[in-house]
Amino acid sequence: MEYHDLETLLNLNGEIFPMDNGFWTKFEAWEVSPCEQIPHGISYSLTLHDSSNRRVIGFDNAHAIKPKRHKYGARKVTWDHKHGQENVFPYEFESAAQLLEDFWNTVDAFAESTKLDG
Secondary structure (H helix, E strand, O other), X not given: OOHHHHHHHHHOOOOEEEOHHHOEEEEEEEXXXXXXXXXXXXXXXXXXXXXXXXXXXXXXXXXXXXXXXXXXXXXXXXXXXXXXXXXXXXXXXXXXXXXXXXXXXXHHHHHHHHHHHO
């Protein structure tokens, strides 16, 4: 993991950014000892909330998720995942920089889709 990318993510810990239409983002990120559940050593939660304070998008590793079951496939329990309103999907953590990019791309896509609906 690039030090500068990691430092950027860690410096965002506790930051809240207001957005248009009452939406806001919140960042939590800190270093932890690497373990089986969090091999990259970063505990994080990056979230987008609506004007009613409901999380509509989230990237985190606060708990394990089990991907949908396949009849004969191995089941991988993962902690890195993303929330998309009512759904939870595995997320492949590559780097702090990629996490930030993926989060903001998802927020941008959500913002675009809600403009089309409004």
